[in-house]
Amino acid sequence: METKIFKLELENIDERIIEQAAALLKQGEVVAFPTETVYGLGANALDASAVAKIFAAKGRPNDNPLIVHVHNKALAEQTAKLNPLAIKLMQAFWPGPLTFVLPKQAAVPACVTAGLDTVAIRMPDHPVALKLIGLSGLPIAAPSANLSGKPSPTSGSHVYNDLRGKIAMVLDGGASGVGLESTVLDLSGETPAILRPGAVTAEDLRPYCGQVLEAQSQTDKAVPKAPGMKYKHYAPMGEVLLVEKALLLKAYRENAALGGKVAVLATADVAGLAELPLYYPMAAKDDPMEAAHNLFAALRWCDEVGAETIIVQAFPKKGIGKAIMNRLEKAAAKK
Ligand code: TXA
Ligand code: MG
Numbered sequence: 001m002e003t004k005i006f007k008l009e010l011e012n013i014d015e016r017i018i019e020q021a022a023a024l025l026k027q028g029e030v031v032a033f034p035t036e037t038v039y040g041l042g043a044n045a046l047d048a049s050a051v052a053k054i055f056a057a058k059g060r061p062n063d064n065p066l067i068v069h070v071h072n073k074a075l076a077e078q079t080a081k082l083n084p085l086a087i088k089l090m091q092a093f094w095p096g097p098l099t100f101v102l103p104k105q106a107a108v109p110a111c112v113t114a115g116l117d118t119v120a121i122r123m124p125d126h127p128v129a130l131k132l133i134g135l136s137g138l139p140i141a142a143p144s145a146n147l148s149g150k151p152s153p154t155s156g157s158h159v160y161n162d163l164r165g166k167i168a169m170v171l172d173g174g175a176s177g178v179g180l181e182s183t184v185l186d187l188s189g190e191t192p193a194i195l196r197p198g199a200v201t202a203e204d205l206r207p208y209c210g211q212v213l214e215a216q217s218q219t220d221k222a223v224p225k226a227p228g229m230k231y232k233h234y235a236p237m238g239e240v241l242l243v244e245k246a247l248l249l250k251a252y253r254e255n256a257a258l259g260g261k262v263a264v265l266a267t268a269d270v271a272g273l274a275e276l277p278l279y280y281p282m283a284a285k286d287d288p289m290e291a292a293h294n295l296f297a298a299l300r301w302c303d304e305v306g307a308e309t310i311i312v313q314a315f316p317k318k319g320i321g322k323a324i325m326n327r328l329e330k331a332a333a334k335k
Pocket of ligand 2: 143144152
C-alpha cells in the first residue's frame with residue numbers, strides 16, 4: 001500500500017486534505033494524525049474490520065485495548081456511559097491530555113476494548129485531530145502511531161518511518177506539544193484511579209474528584225490495570241540506565257571505559273556533556289516539560305546512532321516528572 005504523507009500548516013489548515021483523510025476513515029481505512037500528546041493511528045471505532053487494520057499495521061497484541069477519540073460530548077455519549085464526575089472532568093480538562101475509562105456502549109465492538117466492558121475515551125487538544133474527527137462524524141479508535149514496542153511518535157516522520165507501506169495516510173502537523181501519552185484515569189471503579197501517568201496529574205484532578213489512586217498505591221484488586229502497561233514499551237535497542245543528574249558524567253566515563261557506543265540524554269545545564277561524542281540535549285535548561293516534549297525523539301535518536309548504552313538523566317517524580325519516569329523505567333526494564 002502506498003502511504004501518502006501531507007504536511008499541514010496549523011495556522012492555515014488545508015481542509016481539503018483533512019476531507020481526504022476523513023473519507024478514508026469512512027471507507028474503513030487507517031490514517032495517522034497529530035494530537036497534542038503523540039501521533040495517533042486512527043480508524044472508525046464502530047467498524048471491527050477497520051479496527052483490525054490498526055492492530056495489523058502496528059503489530060499490536062489484540063488483548064491491548066484502544067482509546068476512542070471524540071470531538072464533542074454527543075460522540076462521547078455514543079461511545080461510553082458518562083456519569084456526573086466524568087462530565088465535570090470533561091468540562092474542566094477537555095480537549096486535553098486526559099483519557100477516561102468508563103463503561104462502554106454496546107455499539108463499540110469488542111476488538112476496540114479487548115473484550116473489556118469498559119472503554120477509554122479522550123478529546124484531543126489539536127486542531128487537525130478535532131477537524132478530522134468532526135469531518136468523519138465518527139468516534140475514532142487510535143493507539144499511538146508507532147510500531148508496537150517502539151517509542152510513541154511525536155512527529156510525522158516518526159510515524160512514516162515506522163508505518164510506511166502499511167497505512168493509507170499520514171497527516172503531518174509538526175511536533176506534538178506535550179510529547180508523552182495522555183493520563184489514563186479509570187472512572188469505572190469506586191475511586192478514580194490513574195492507570196497511566198501523563199501531563200494531567202493527580203494534583204490537578206484532586207480538586208474535582210477528591211481521592212485519586214495512583215499506580216503505586218493500587219492493589220490488583222482495587223482497580224483493573226491498563227492492559228497496555230504490561231507490555232514492554234518505549235524501548236530503544238541499547239540498554240537504558242537511569243542516572244541522577246550529578247552522576248551523569250561519572251556514569252558516562254565508567255561505561256565508556258568498558259567500550260561500545262555510549263549515548264547521554266540530559267538537560268543542557270549539566271556541565272561537560274555537550275562535548276561528548278553522543279549527547280542529546282533533552283531541554284535547554286532544567287525544564288521537565290521541555291524534556292517530556294523531546295523524550296521520545298531522543299530515544300529514537302539513540303537507535304539512529306546505534307547507541308549500545310544509553311545514560312538518561314533521572315527526573316524528580318513530581319508533576320510531569322512522574323510521567324517521564326514512568327516511561328523511562330519501562331525503557332530501562334531488562335530485556
Ligand atoms: O495520548 C494518548 O493517549 C495517545 C493519543 C494518540 O491519544 N494514545 C495512546 O494510545 O497512547 P495507546 O493505545 O498507545 O495507549 C492506550 C492505553 C493502553 O495502556 C491501554 O491498555 C489503556 O490505554 N486502555 C485502553 N482502554 C482501556 C480500558 N478499557 N481499560 C483500561 N485501560 C485501557
Ligand atoms: Mg502506545
